[in-house]
Amino acid sequence: MIERIEQLRAEGERDVAGAATTAALEEARVRHLGRRAELPNLLRGVADLPPDQRGQVGRAANQARQALEAQIAARAQELEGAELDARLAADRVDVTLPGDPPQPAGRLHLLTATRREIEDVFLGLGFTVLEGPEVELVHYNFDALNHAPNHPARDRTDTFYVGEDLVLRTHTSPMQIRAMESHPPPLYVVIPGRVYRRDSDATHTPQFHQVEGLAVDEDITLADLKGTLLAFARAIFGHEREVRLRPHFFPFTEPSVEVDVSCFNCTEGHLRDGSRCALCKGTSWLEILGAGEVDPNVYAYVDDERYDPERIAGFAFGLGIERIAMLRHAVPDLRLLYDNDLRFLEQFG
């Protein structure tokens, strides 16, 4: 009897191992462990055996059944895995086709992207961002910024007027006064915005964008202006940049300077091949903005004793967003920025 059990187990094991598909495995299971198979029947017949044989035979048959069941389960897992692999291998797509539906990438306009970047640099330096009206009183745009009554910028050939005392602001500087009128020192602000001048050619559009900067505190110096603008220039144009200050004249700063940043396109004005750098015209410097120490007369217009030029000092600067964007991205013509041609817009932001 025991021998028969061993034989059945061996047959079963052989068939299970030989089953090549889950269907053949099922067949083998039915053949060896099914309702009509010999081993289970043998187990069911244990009760009919003489008592001294029951224990031994029952144990052997049970072991054989369990072993077969375990083997079938293992084999089933093996076969199912292989069959899934085969099915998945057949279920193949061309992974190189484009994604679908497409998720087109939108873009910020180059001017917005540049403006945000400039804002972020100054936010990091501890400045806050203010904004102001584009249609501005002559008082704020010129008078309070110490422009002489005959200053040419006031001319109707240069500035858009919308009323006797109302202009489209020609710079973001009027916000210097408005900012000081509404906040006591210390004041650290940048003011981005759209400005207007009556000019139109390859290097001028009647509207453009500036960022004004203003820092007023107990001990602001021209050296602080230089340091701040050096930090800015390096953040935007690369960490090996230098800046230099050149004396200039603006009605609302004293001393006034123009600020140049060392050209990032060349070495000492020359390209690798020895030709003259077209970006800086061989000078190795790029003019990027006008600046200076706030003129004492400007504080007088604020009419707040906390802005007493004997007790506080400040610097101010104004830079053109278009100029920064064009320099940095090699945009050759200002007007491209306002054509809104998708072929341009897609390249930035």
Add this chain to the structure above:
Amino acid sequence: MRVPLEWLHEFCAPDLPARELATRLAMTGTEVERLQRHGPDALDLFVVGRVLAAEQHPAADRLRVCRVALGEGDVAQIVCGAPNVAHDQTVAVAQPGAILPDGTKLGRATLRGVESAGMILAEDELGIGTDHSGILVLDDVGSGEESDELVPGTPLLDLLPGLATDVLELEITPNRPDCLGVYGVAREVHAATGAPLRVAPWEGALPSAWAGEVEGAHVEVRDPDLCPRFTATVYDDVRIGPSPPWLKARLMAAGQRPINNVVDITNYAMLLTGQPLHAFDLDRVAGGTLVVRRAREGEEVVTLDGQPRRLDGEMVLIADADGPTSIAGVMGGERSEVQDDTTTVLMEVATWDGPNIHRTSQLLGLRSEASARFEKGLAPEQTLEAQSVAHGLMVDLCGATPRPGLIDVGGAGPAPEPLLLRSATVTRLLGREIARERQAEILRALDFGVEETPGEAVGAVPFATAGEGLAVSVPPFRRLDVTREADLVEEIARIDGLDALPATLPARRGASGLLMRPQRLRRRAEDVLVGRGLHEVVGWSFTSRELLERLRLPADSPLRAVVELENPMSEGQAILRPTVLGSLLDAAGHNVAHGHRDLALFESGAVYRTGGGRLPHEHHALAILLHGGLQPATWGTPQPPRASFFAAKGVLAAVLDALRVEWTVTPAEEPFLHPGRSAAVVVAGERVGFLGEVHPLVVRTWELDDPVAAFAVDLGRVVAAAPEVERYVDLTTHPAVRQDLAVIVPAGVPAACVVEVATRAGGELLARIEIFDVYEGEQVGEGQRSLALHLEFRAEDRTLTDQDADAVRATIVRALGDELEAVPRGE
């Protein structure tokens, strides 16, 4: 301002190459636009020659074959076409290889069979004048030069130093009219380089006879507020003729055309001193009296250029007994100008009110070298400097006899108060110490008077203490520009303060460096659009009045309250945009015209309307425009969805939901929108913008395809409605129960109405409601439609059961039935 270096070097000649000088000037505040070479090149080939013989060319009537001695025994054969060439003349010769001012390089030539080794030059060919009627004959010029310079072979440059020179083209800032003269620039060069400065040419040259009245000439200044000083001298026996070549050469190098000796003298003196002069023919001044006064309204003057000019009551003119003769400070008059037969000259040198001259010049559209200087404000002291320079030249070049006396109305300007320059202020403003000796040196170089503070009140500054700094007196020519301590700091900084300035960062006390909430949310709104695949455009603030018609705006539309420009550059830019929609349509039109038909654009920018306070109303608008396919057709989606009302509404929802703003839309018409597909966007109970498909007639005027979908909102008001700080709400302890509900309602009932009634009926337990399906058709019957809703029920204090939810749902169904005749579907 063109400054020939040859002329500059007469007063200050730093030992620097021209390019380095230009850089030094640029770094001390005088911008150099360019450095130019003026005049001929290969200069050693330009020499003095003597015509030994001039014979008729064998084959050409108009040509002469000349033998010209060029020194050291050299004789050249030169063919010459000038009518005045003759035996024994001393002439200017260019030898083969010479380069003329226009760039022409001379070679050996054969003219009608005769060889010619060079060229005998006319004045214009040398670039020292405009005369081309004949060759320049050097013995005629009466220059008073030593005769041994006229030896053949002498380099022409020795004779005419201004012939060829580097020229600095300077951009003089408006605060520095003193640099609109060569001597003023020389003073700057002196301060910038340390090279010695020669004494000013007028210094000590003022004739002692300049006092008292001038016989036969009178000046009456009726409006001294606009004419602080008027000086005049008179010259008799004047012989009008051409100026000598050296003077012409300098004028040409400085960019001024020679006219005749008297006019050239006025220009020369102006270019040297910065002070304009005007020469009258005194015999043509009726009555011999000049009256300076404001013009009468509409009074006319015929200026030098022959143009009649109408003046207004604020313009100043100079009149004689016959009426106006010139516009003060701007342009002389035709009637009294110097002519070939002039023998008596009245030399006027005056100071005018800068702003007034500026105004006149602007209103008349008339700018001159004189007005450009006067409008910046000259010092009255400069008048005598110019008189002095002109005096010497009138005698030397015109053989004139000065009439004794000087007319001087107004006199010198006020002596300036000394300024206090504290050393502490220099350091405080610059962030760098500069030794007081160096400060004094710089200021003295710029012609300021400097003393150590004496320990008492200095001018208007009372608290000076001994040794605190410098007491500085400002020269008259800087009187308007330097009036405060900070102005002195600038003078020092620009000459010796900027190169060595350290780069430091400010202390930034109390500075926070954060974007403010509205700014952050504006960025967020833009980023949502970018993330949804839209491209940002930047349009023009300007637009055309025509936009209002193209948008079909009726006469009473609030969008017609536009801000108008008084001086637009064109009709197309005559007003400020009252809406961003025009800019977006323009951008769409541009791209469609270039073959891009699938467009998703947005703009974030200001719009402008009249009204409000002293300033027009401006708000920051956010707007989008959709045109064509919302995405490209692809292998998986060959028929992508197209722009539509709901596509735009979906984008609007993305923005407003990202900002967590409560919003709705309500049907509302706009003249530029499809009447059946337009809505008002409502946030916090206020209309903040529109949403819709653009009216087909509007679409057509921009040559776009239907439909174009758009929205525009006042972003400032949207952002203001966003919650300040998000607060935590517990949604997990008591989970929600979700159910769906489909109701059939009359087709005319807006979905929002169903939502509103259901929300009210659902009360506190209804946490969320959303329409997810709409069906119209046979199954619901004509004039009806079915709306399917997701409902979410939740209580804060307990977990709801299905029975709780059923009860609320039943209340909602009842309310929808009562108020909207809605019938639950499939129940």
